Structures are given as structure tokens and as C-alpha cells.
Amino acid sequence: MDQNLLTSDPPRTPHRSSRATPRLGGAMRDIGLGVLSMVAMAAIYVPLGLFSFFHWMVASGVLFTALWCMPRRWWPWLFAGAILARMINGAFMGASSGDPGPFLQYWPGPLQFVLDNMLEPLLIASGVLLLQRWRVFPKDPMSLDSMARIHLATAVSALAVVVKDVAYVLVDGRIGDVRLDSIVDAEPVMGPGIWATLAAFALKNFLGNFIGCILIAPLGAWISNPAHYSPSKPILSSAIRYLLPTMVLYLLLSLSRPGSNLGELLRLLLMVAVVLFALRHGWRGAAISVLVASIAIAVEENVGLPVYTPIRLQMFVAITGAMALLFGAAVDDMRRGVALLRQANAEAAALTAKLHASALRNLQAEERERRRLAADLHDEFGQNLTALQTHLKLAQRDFVESGRTAVVDNLLELTRNMRRNIGSVLESLRPAALDELGLYASIERGQIRRLVEEAGLEFDAHLEGDARLLSMLAPVHRHAAYRVVQEAVTNVVRHARASRCEVRLRINLRNDALWLFIHVRDDGIGGADGMRANHGLTNILDRVVALSGSMKLADMHPGLRLHTLIRQPFAEFE
Known part of the structure; x- marks a missing residue:
């Protein structure tokens, strides 16, 4: 048992001592x-x-x-x-x-x-x-x-x-x-x-x-x-360069004529210096300027001939110091607010750029899909309709000899209607005139003019600015501009009850970007508020926003005017 005590006690004693020693050392520290x-x-x-x-x-x-x-x-x-x-x-x-x-x-x-x-x-x-x-x-x-x-x-x-x-x-x-x-x-x-x-x-x-x-x-x-600490160096440097010389000048002038009313004017100027320093450096500038000013006033009051009672002097220092510190804190709050606003604006601009890039990619994907669908329709349905029409013409004599002429004529008319319908679909998916004639010519002489004139409306198209700039439009911007005119003119034909439709394009170069303005105006019933919910206008707005543009709709009495802007940055020029 003694041996067990000898072997078991020593490990516990150092353990208790190791706990007590740090506690004692911490208490002494x-x-x-x-x-x-x-x-x-x-x-x-x-x-x-x-x-x-x-x-x-x-x-x-x-x-x-x-x-x-x-x-x-x-x-x-x-x-x-x-x-x-x-x-x-x-x-x-x-x-x-x-x-x-x-x-x-x-x-x-x-x-x-x-x-x-x-x-x-x-x-x-x-x-x-x-x-x-x-x-x-x-x-x-x-x-x-x-x-x-x-x-x-x-x-x-x-x-x-x-x-x-x-x-x-x-x-x-x-x-x-x-x-x-x-x-x-x-x-x-x-x-x-x-x-x-x-x-x-x-x-x-x-x-x-x-x-x-x-x-x-x-x-x-x-x-x-x-x-x-980081802004302390410029504050202290400004205090040494501007504040201390001001205080020394104050003491020299006030002590040169002790007991005169000059001291009151100098104290007002001193208060102005404190406020200006607080405006420049915030509450830290106010803290150091009030401290230096109080020392200067104390030295002037006790070295020179006192003009004020101590209470009036204290009230001057208390009011000046309190107002300067509050003013400096308000200036810092304003600067922090401006910094947060700038940061928020920068984040908003970055988010807008990302949204624009995403919308532009979606628009480009849509145009690619339209091109693919147009190619598939042209290659598959067009060829099949041509083959069907050829076989019907070859079989026409047999139908005539059997007395079934009306059947083959109906089938041929049906194929011609199908060809016209597919042509319209192909035109809506990817206007051939846009690639062949360009933007303005495809509007002035293409499917859009035919749509208006078939509806019995008078159509006018105008181009302003440098026409050579139209060739610099990227395909996605050119197609988007065409779609905007197409949707707007379709709305005029379907809803405006107008007798006239006018399209005006104006293109110029501003701030390293192409600016394309599109005006579509009619002399119909107007009603801009009712048109804003129109699905066609929503499509126009989506395309315009995706291209960093804007859209405005206004009643002209009579009629309605659609004004859109499409911008193409210089980096996107072809």
C-alpha cells in the first residue's frame, strides 16, 4: 500500500501545481x-x-x-x-x-x-x-x-x-x-x-x-x-502646415493689442478656421483643431490682458468645440454615404452590364435559332413541296384523262398556298431582303411596305444621317432594328385604324458608339396608355433594352409615335 502511495501521489502533485502556477502568474501580471x-x-x-x-x-x-x-x-x-x-x-x-x-x-x-x-x-x-x-x-x-x-x-x-x-x-x-x-x-x-x-x-x-x-x-x-490611423497622416500634416501657423498668427495679433476688441474679431476668425478644418478632415480634423484653438485661447487669456470673464470664454470654447465636432461627424457621415452611394452605383452598373450581356446573348441565341429554323424549313419543306408540285404536274394528264381535273387543280393550289405560307414564315424568321438589300432598303422596299400597302395605308420611309454607318451595324443590331420596325408597323396595321404610317431612321456616331434612332408614327386613334401593355411593344422593349437602348411612346393627337434608340459600342463594330 505504501508503495502504491509512493507511485500514485507524485503524478497528481505536479498536475495541481501546473494549474495553480498559470493562475498565479496571470493574477500577478x-x-x-x-x-x-x-x-x-x-x-x-x-x-x-x-x-x-x-x-x-x-x-x-x-x-x-x-x-x-x-x-x-x-x-x-x-x-x-x-x-x-x-x-x-x-x-x-x-x-x-x-x-x-x-x-x-x-x-x-x-x-x-x-x-x-x-x-x-x-x-x-x-x-x-x-x-x-x-x-x-x-x-x-x-x-x-x-x-x-x-x-x-x-x-x-x-x-x-x-x-x-x-x-x-x-x-x-x-x-x-x-x-x-x-x-x-x-x-x-x-x-x-x-x-x-x-x-x-x-x-x-x-x-x-x-x-x-x-x-x-x-x-x-x-x-x-x-x-x-490610415487618414491620420494627411490630417496631422495639414495641422502642421496650416493650423499651427494660423494659431501662432492669432496669438501674435491678439497679444500685440491686449485688452482691445481685436480679440473678439480674432476669435471669430479662429472659429471659422476650426469649422473649415472640420469640413476638410471631418470629426478628426475638428478634434485636433478645437484642441489647438483651446490652447491658443488659454495662452492668450492668461498671458495677455483678459477681455472676457472666464465663463464667457468657456462658453465660446464649448460652443465652438461642440458644434465643430458635430459638424465634422456630419461631414464624415455624408462622405460615407457618398462612398456607399458610389459603391452601390458601381455595383448597379456592373449588374446592368451583366444583364445587358446576358440579354444580348439571349438575343443572339434567338437569331441563331431563327436562322436554323429558316434553313430547316427552306431545305426540308421547300424541297418536299417542290417535289410534290412536280409529281402533281406529271400526274395532271392522268387526272385529266380520268375526268378528275378539279382534284389535281385543288392539290396544285394547295401546294402553292403552302409555299406562300412557308415563304411568309421564312420571311418572319429571317428576312431575305435584310441580308440582300440592307436595313433601310429592306424596310423601304421589302415585306414591311407590302404589309402596309396591302392594308390600304400610305407608307413613307426616310433615312437621316450618314447612310454608310448602316453597314457598320452588327447582324444582331441590324436584325433587332428590323424587328422593332416590323413589330411597330404591325401594331399600326392591326390596332391604330390609321390611314398613314411613317418610318424614319437616323444614324450617327456619338461617344465611340453607333446611335440608331427609329421613329414610327401613324395618324390613327392613339392611346399610348392602352398600347403599353401590348405584347408587340413588350417584344420591342425587350430587344431595345438588350441593346442598351430605350423606348418612348407618346400620343401625337392624332396618332401615336414610337421612338426607340439602339446603341452599338465601338468594340462591337464589325
Whole structure:
């Protein structure tokens, strides 16, 4: 038994260890990556929290974007990094102010510490959770709808932070004194009084957090989606060549006359530059142009002599940035729509070409079958009828001598009728005059004229254009044109109740293709709507469409006009 234990235990022990080792290694790797993300967040958040572009909270935008771009399992580490950075910034500000607070050298008490440090990262995550609920992710293609939802989500995060900031001020209990003035950092814009000052403070913080988020979140979406990398080089190149010199010129002009009304005009021109860049490069161009413009405005506002209150300046940046991003997203949507439309048109053109080729092959197969049937009828029935007629003539004397002349005469008449009928069938299958005389002559002097005149109608045929081009028509196009005239004239004879029928052909060379126009007109009762369902017109339309043509039918009062076009590409010339 001991031996069995000795031989059976060792294989199980390494097996359990092999399972535990990868799990432990994966956990240690996750912890290491989490600590690294926390340190990175703190390292980015600390300087941004101290400067914050002076009037907009870019640190909040960095945290919002990081939460949006990273999986939720990394959120605790990001929260920890942001809280650590805020604690470091608080201690630094307390030490630099010379008036440290009683709690951790900056805050008045534990409640203020929690409100100022612990809650803000969690409140910023509210907008990110809303984006995830709407299924708007940074790796997805950016559309106008998703950009609008990003703006709404950033506004929700900014509003949640502002509620916390107002609660902090109320808990601190020092509204209206110098301490509040140092927090507000702005003159009241809504009238005198504590509540007006508090409202100005809330509006300023809301705009600052909102701007910080809309400045950074589009850049995060840009970086997160590899599909956005391919057009990045021309955008960055245009920014360096055109956008940066514009911003430098803006700073030089605005700082040359600080405090003047020139700054207002320059800001309007700056907004125009942002919009033009968004029009050129879409929402990515808007993202980079708004970021550069905000930096230029912040530098101008804090280096030069301020003209506006911070709130008015924030509103300018917020409105310009939001509208530029939405406009850029709309431009990208339009471009994607145009690209899809072009692709659909190309696919439709390719499908049309395939259908045309298929219809043309069917038409060619029909003509081949007509030719075969005509040859078979001519060879078989024609020869048999000739032989029958010959035998009847040889036997005619015998029938006459036996007094049965009427019988042989009836048989001979029957054979002649059969020959005429077969000739008509052969003419309908493959007009001999078409090959012997050509298209126009076969219409003007052939079976079509006889059909009209036998019906008691006046017939006119005209040819316009270069008659030599008719010889360049391929057999399938020539036969199709003849069939079109034949069907149209047959409809006139059978249904129009007309006294006159006119056929006009016009042929010319356009865009490396032969264009053959066929007009058939009568002076009958008209009725184009009723004729459109006619089987003969359906045959005409099928032939014309197969040859990349078109057909129009119109009432002429009196009469009806059939206008058809047959096109033969240059590549199909004989």
C-alpha cells in the first residue's frame, strides 16, 4: 500500500501545481498592469490637475477617456490613480498657499476630503456608463449620432461633478467670504449675492469639465480605432502646415493689442478656421483643431490682458468645440454615404452590364435559332413541296384523262398556298431582303411596305444621317432594328385604324458608339396608355433594352409615335 502511495501521489502533485502556477502568474501580471495604469493615470493627472488649461478641466477629460477606452476591470486602478493624483495636488496647493487645512494639510475636514477626492472619479464614470448603455464605444466608427451621445454623456459627467462641487461649498459653509472668492476665481455674472456667486461657480465648473471631456474623448476614439490611423497622416500634416501657423498668427495679433476688441474679431476668425478644418478632415480634423484653438485661447487669456470673464470664454470654447465636432461627424457621415452611394452605383452598373450581356446573348441565341429554323424549313419543306408540285404536274394528264381535273387543280393550289405560307414564315424568321438589300432598303422596299400597302395605308420611309454607318451595324443590331420596325408597323396595321404610317431612321456616331434612332408614327386613334401593355411593344422593349437602348411612346393627337434608340459600342463594330 505504501508503495502504491509512493507511485500514485507524485503524478497528481505536479498536475495541481501546473494549474495553480498559470493562475498565479496571470493574477500577478494583472496586478502589475493595474499598478502601472494607476501610476500612469496619476502621472498624467497631477500636472493636468495643476494647470487644467486654466479654465477647462482637461484632467477630467483624460479620466473620462481612459474609463471609456479601457475595460471595466481596470477601472478601480484608474480611480485609485486619479484619487492619488488629487491628493497630491491638494497637498501641493495647501503647501504653496501658506494656509494649509486642518485635515491632511489642505482640506477643512474628512467630509470635504471625501467630496473633493473620492467622489469625483466615480461621478465622471457616470457618463461613461451611459455611453456603454447606449453601446457607443471608441473603437466603433464615429457618426453624428454617436458624437451627439458623447456630448450628452460628457454633459452628464460634468453635471454630476458640479453637484458634488456645490455640495462641497455648502458643507464648507463659507459662502461669500474670501475663501469662496478663491474657489470661484471669477466675478459674479448673475448679479450680487451668495446664490448668484454660487451659480457662477457651478456654471464655470460645469463648462470647464464639459470642455475638458470633449477635448480629450474624440482623441481617445481616434487613437483606439486602428481604422482611423490610415487618414491620420494627411490630417496631422495639414495641422502642421496650416493650423499651427494660423494659431501662432492669432496669438501674435491678439497679444500685440491686449485688452482691445481685436480679440473678439480674432476669435471669430479662429472659429471659422476650426469649422473649415472640420469640413476638410471631418470629426478628426475638428478634434485636433478645437484642441489647438483651446490652447491658443488659454495662452492668450492668461498671458495677455483678459477681455472676457472666464465663463464667457468657456462658453465660446464649448460652443465652438461642440458644434465643430458635430459638424465634422456630419461631414464624415455624408462622405460615407457618398462612398456607399458610389459603391452601390458601381455595383448597379456592373449588374446592368451583366444583364445587358446576358440579354444580348439571349438575343443572339434567338437569331441563331431563327436562322436554323429558316434553313430547316427552306431545305426540308421547300424541297418536299417542290417535289410534290412536280409529281402533281406529271400526274395532271392522268387526272385529266380520268375526268378528275378539279382534284389535281385543288392539290396544285394547295401546294402553292403552302409555299406562300412557308415563304411568309421564312420571311418572319429571317428576312431575305435584310441580308440582300440592307436595313433601310429592306424596310423601304421589302415585306414591311407590302404589309402596309396591302392594308390600304400610305407608307413613307426616310433615312437621316450618314447612310454608310448602316453597314457598320452588327447582324444582331441590324436584325433587332428590323424587328422593332416590323413589330411597330404591325401594331399600326392591326390596332391604330390609321390611314398613314411613317418610318424614319437616323444614324450617327456619338461617344465611340453607333446611335440608331427609329421613329414610327401613324395618324390613327392613339392611346399610348392602352398600347403599353401590348405584347408587340413588350417584344420591342425587350430587344431595345438588350441593346442598351430605350423606348418612348407618346400620343401625337392624332396618332401615336414610337421612338426607340439602339446603341452599338465601338468594340462591337464589325
